[in-house]
Amino acid sequence: MGRDIDYFGENLVERLGLIRRIRKMCLAKNTETNERDRGTLSQATLWSLLLIIDMTRLRKIASDLEEDGDAKEDTLFRLPEVADGVQEMVWYCKPHAPNSFQFFYLLINRYLVTKGPIFELGDEEMINRNASLARAACQRLVDISTARYRLLTIRQVLERDGMHCVLTGHNNPEVCHIWPFWAVNRKDQADDSLKALALVFGMERILELREKLADKESNTVEKPGNMITLSGELQRLWEEDFLALEPIGPVFKPAHVPTTSSTGEEGTAKETSTPANRAKNDPKEGLREKASDRLMEKKKERDAEREIMHIEGVKLRFHWLKRTTHESMYSILGPDAELNPRKMWKDWEDNIVVHDVDGRPLENGHVLGIFPTSQAEAPDMEILRLRWDVLRMHALTGGADPVLYAPDDDYEDGRRVSVDRPKKVRALEALKDNQTEANNH
The missing domain is CATH 1.10.287 (Helix Hairpins)
Structure with missing residues (x-):
């Protein structure tokens, strides 16, 4: 299957009909919404979200909005918060300036791949093998046991995935975090964003994600279930939201007991x-x-x-993520706007192509299974599913620089700080200029 295959399936016609009904109720001038809320709900953010959520929940949102009562008022009140939560999730899923923890992962990952697994970790000198970079990484480590744990985790993930990229089979892969490592110190902020999504993702799913990603006592982000091995090329494209991994269910193999x-x-x-x-x-x-x-x-x-007896792993489907002609999640979709994403795909960039170890191009629909070992669990289905949803919404809204969606308040290590984001300001100004120029034409 090539890049012309998308992930909407056969129910796109019904989905678009429901989206039209929902947008009609959201954009109508009534007592439940003000002008600011209607502006938020007319953005491409809501449209992209409605394109990817579960059909059962989409039908319920449409039904609630068409019936007068508390359900309608509650839905209209919460949807603008949902849109904000979506934008913040795009921000979180984009790796940002690497910190010393990430340098540590990079260093140890490359050491393990190029020199083989370390079966006996001695003292801090072992970690400091690569001079200043390793020492800078260790400065923020609580103690040597923390470093030992992280090194061991990387080794376990590499061995679980066969010491090669799970998609291409190439050696010397990178161990990649599914939920980015940099967000580990922003659990309060992530918790607020996840709670905002309960209306569209369901309370049960959000509670599970909050426990894994926002609980201050949880270290899920540093466990093998939040990691996967990709080639350096695929890692870069994944971080730039040109590809995604769709979790399509469990997969089993005999346990050979x-x-x-x-x-x-x-x-x-x-x-x-x-x-x-x-x-x-x-x-x-x-x-x-x-x-x-x-x-x-x-x-x-x-x-x-x-x-x-069988071992349960996770089954994934690979997708190249085509982008639409929208400029960003802030793009305004009027009452009569085109809603079918298949009519607004951008042409695929010819230089974005990756070959597997046998020289064949990696194409849409490639299916793979990843199984746990006695030392490392398989990638977590719910964390994969969250990233799958977020990456699709970002691509559907044009794949703009995620800095556009950076919150003005940050929670580094739990401390709320006001952040000066000149790059965000410049990006917003450029976006506004582009929209003005387009309107003049």
């Missing part, structure tokens, strides 16, 4: 006297035979269970 031996029981069966004769001659022997038979049946049942 050895069955128990029945040598002892077979030896007993070679006795010359039959169970019936022994039971007739000795009643106690008959009881023992019955007990032995029951034990034999239980062993057979256990052996059968072991033979069908």
